[in-house]
Amino acid sequence: MNDPVRDTPLLFTPIQLRSVLARNRIVSSPMCQYASDDGGPEEWQLVNFGRFAMGGCGIVFGEESAVEARGRKTHHCAGIYSDSHIPAYRRITDFIKSLGAVPAIQLGHCGRRASQHGPLKDRAMLTEVDAQDNMQPWQGISPSPLPPTPGGAIPREMDASDIRATIVAWREAAQRSVDAGYDICEIHGAHGYLIHQFLSPLSNLRSDGYGGSLEGRMRYALEVVEAVRAVWPQDKPLFFRTSAVEGAGGVWGIEETLALTRELKQRGVDVVDCSSGGVGGDGPMPGVPRVPGFQAGYAREIRRDTGMPTVAVGMITDAHHAEAILRDGSADLIALARGLMDNPNWPLHAARELGYADPLSLIHAREAQRLRLLEQHSKEYPPGIAVEIPFGPEEQVSYSWAAGIAGPRSAL
Numbered sequence: 279m280n281d282p283v284r285d286t287p288l289l290f291t292p293i294q295l296r297s298v299l300a301r302n303r304i305v306s307s308p309m310c311q312y313a314s315d316d317g318g319p320e321e322w323q324l325v326n327f328g329r330f331a332m333g334g335c336g337i338v339f340g341e342e343s344a345v346e347a348r349g350r351k352t353h354h355c356a357g358i359y360s361d362s363h364i365p366a367y368r369r370i371t372d373f374i375k376s377l378g379a380v381p382a383i384q385l386g387h388c389g390r391r392a393s394q395h396g397p398l399k400d401r402a403m404l405t406e407v408d409a410q411d412n413m414q415p416w417q418g419i420s421p422s423p424l425p426p427t428p429g430g431a432i433p434r435e436m437d438a439s440d441i442r443a444t445i446v447a448w449r450e451a452a453q454r455s456v457d458a459g460y461d462i463c464e465i466h467g468a469h470g471y472l473i474h475q476f477l478s479p480l481s482n483l484r485s486d487g488y489g490g491s492l493e494g495r496m497r498y499a500l501e502v503v504e505a506v507r508a509v510w511p512q513d514k515p516l517f518f519r520t521s522a523v524e525g526a527g528g529v530w531g532i533e534e535t536l537a538l539t540r541e542l543k544q545r546g547v548d549v550v551d552c553s554s555g556g557v558g559g560d561g562p563m564p565g566v567p568r569v570p571g572f573q574a575g576y577a578r579e580i581r582r583d584t585g586m587p588t589v590a591v592g593m594i595t596d597a598h599h600a601e602a603i604l605r606d607g608s609a610d611l612i613a614l615a616r617g618l619m620d621n622p623n624w625p626l627h628a629a630r631e632l633g634y635a636d637p638l639s640l641i642h643a644r645e646a647q648r649l650r651l652l653e654q655h656s657k658e659y660p661p662g663i664a665v666e667i668p669f670g671p672e673e674q675v676s677y678s679w680a681a682g683i684a685g686p687r688s689a690l
């Protein structure tokens with residue numbers, strides 16, 4: 279006999295995170311859009327993130343949103359560094375919620391990876407020539423005056439007041455995220471951005487209390503978490519994105535990540551989102567071969583060792599693979615970025631592949647109703663059936679949208 283609980287794919291089993299219930303375990307991963315002017319999201323983001331909620335994701339992240347204007351990578355990065363940004367974010371969260379998904383924001387600060395062009399221009403550094411196009415270069419900040427890539431721009435070394443000011447900025451951005459209606463907040467601690475720059479001994483050469491030992495290098499990250507947790511509501515989950523291993527140098531590996539995770543847990547982080555790379559090596563994200571599920575092993579290790587719930591992300595595009603990662607206890611959530619860009623209705627298709635009882639229940643009733651008819655017509659007239667299409671009024675047969683053609687093939 280069918281047991282609906284046992285037979286429901288884990289991918290489509292709701293998950294409770296504090297008071298927030300996500301309808302399934304599919305997360306649209308944070309994705310920078312480079313589509314903002316002065317921080318706030320635009321129509322582009324409403325449509326782009328909205329389509330992932332329409333497609334059936336349980337949790338929909340926006341993009342990395344900078345907590346300070348100088349913490350953006352480019353002039354077109356998003357940010358939530360002013361109260362004036364709140365209404366535009368609120369419009370997106372309202373829409374995502376109206377579609378049954380949980381809106382999530384990723385807060386970030388790029389530190390020394392500032393003052394660039396976007397990916398379409400290979401992230402080239404801004405110059406005085408760009409200033410003529412209203413894109414003034416600016417100096418990034420970082421724990422140590424080291425360029426992000428060999429030959430790159432030297433950031434200003436942060437002093438104690440910079441550290442304090444940025445931590446206030448993280449806290450204020452978290453408060454604005456509450457006001458904008460977000461239910462999940464993620465702190466971006468990965469990919470070679472400011473928090474990661476403090477964590478890595480390749481980018482942090484400080485000799486004060488924010489550098490040196492692992493404990494010192496973790497201090498900034500943990501102070502940010504404490505500041506955010508202080509204003510982020512107790513009944514809402516806090517995520518932290520980590521680079522579980524670094525691409526080069528062997529200076530940060532899973533042992534360091536486990537130590538960090540234990541500290542995060544004590545400070546009220548609920549989920550670790552397991553990415554990799556960002557400091558060291560030739561490019562911004564070196565090191566780990568991009569095979570399917572290339573970071574899922576990190577999620578498993580962190581979950582097993584620390585008991586911290588995890589997100590697995592990275593080249594997970596196959597529904598059975600996603601289900602297997604959950605079933606073997608590697609992760610609690612599965613995030614997709616490019617797979618969803620390729621197919622925003624990925625959750626619906628995954629539900630069909632995994633035999634979920636009612637895949638169309640994942641999407642809005644207006645769309646589901648039409649797609650049920652599409653399914654019905656496809657069953658009535660499978661490919662290969664020859665059907666004569668009427669051309670004149672006298673040849674027409676009576677037709678009902680709900681019931682199909684009366685006496686389908688008898689009229690032929």
Ligand SMILES: Cc1cc2nc3c(=O)[nH]c(=O)nc-3n(C[C@H](O)[C@H](O)[C@H](O)COP(=O)(O)O)c2cc1C
Nearest residue numbers: 307308309310341342591592593594614615616617
């Ligand atoms: C267009 C694009 C933008 C991204 N922006 C962010 C971002 O803002 N923050 C972040 O942590 N990761 C970002 N990522 C990384 C993704 O969240 C994800 O971890 C990565 O693409 C691997 O997942 P995938 O193989 O499913 O694409 C971005 C990826 C893409 C494709």
